[in-house]
Amino acid sequence: MKSQPLRIGGGAFNGRRLQSVPGLQVRPTSGRVRQALFNMLRPVIRDAIFVDLFAGTGSVGLEALSHGARQVYFVEQDRRVMATLRRNIEQCGVGHRVSIISAPLPQAVQRLPATLKADILFLDPPYGSQLAEQTLSALEPLSLLAPHGLVIWQHAVRHQVPRAIVIGDRLCREEESRRYGDTRLSIFA
DSSP states (O other): OOOOOEEOOSGGGTTOEEOOOSSSSOOOOOHHHHHHHHHHHHHHHTTOEEEEETOTTOHHHHHHHHTTOSEEEEEEOOHHHHHHHHHHHHHHTOGGGEEEEESOTTGGGGGSOTTOOEEEEEEOOOTTOSHHHHHHHHHTTOOOEEEEEEEEEEEETTSOOOSEEEETTEEEEEEEEEEETTEEEEEEO
16 A cells, blocks of 8 residues: 655644555554644644654654754654654754654653653554553653643543543643544643
8 A cells, every 4th residue: 555645734844745654554643633733732832842652653743843842752663664754854854853762662761861851742552552551651750741741642532541640740630632533632731
């Protein structure tokens, strides 16, 4: 199956084409959901440090950079997907503003810098898996979230998420949940 190009939906790279990964292994966040996400993040994205867990093609993290994020940490384990991610970063010319961690989650959280204070942690695990819960458990003892930081969890509508999560010494409660077709964004602050 030939891959369909993705497009950045706004900001400095608006309309920029990104490569996708052939087949059904990677499910990029739809343009509609990315647009809604970055409309919500508009007040906080400028100069933010954004962590894109389960990065895939990098479309969400690159959209964050397009909207003014200062730095993005991409976490991805699959080598074939990683090659696509690197090409997309190169196409956008933002290599100096990204860090890539090539390791499986949840173990990869140990490779994030100990001094990191992320403004936004974005989780988009494979639907139907428990990888988000496992990753959040691995993040629990780490103080990686800035005092005003957000955790955004993209998941299938049918997937039940907890009302609160702990990251470091921070208790983050679900503040908002928005549905887009079969996808839900749960925002914790």
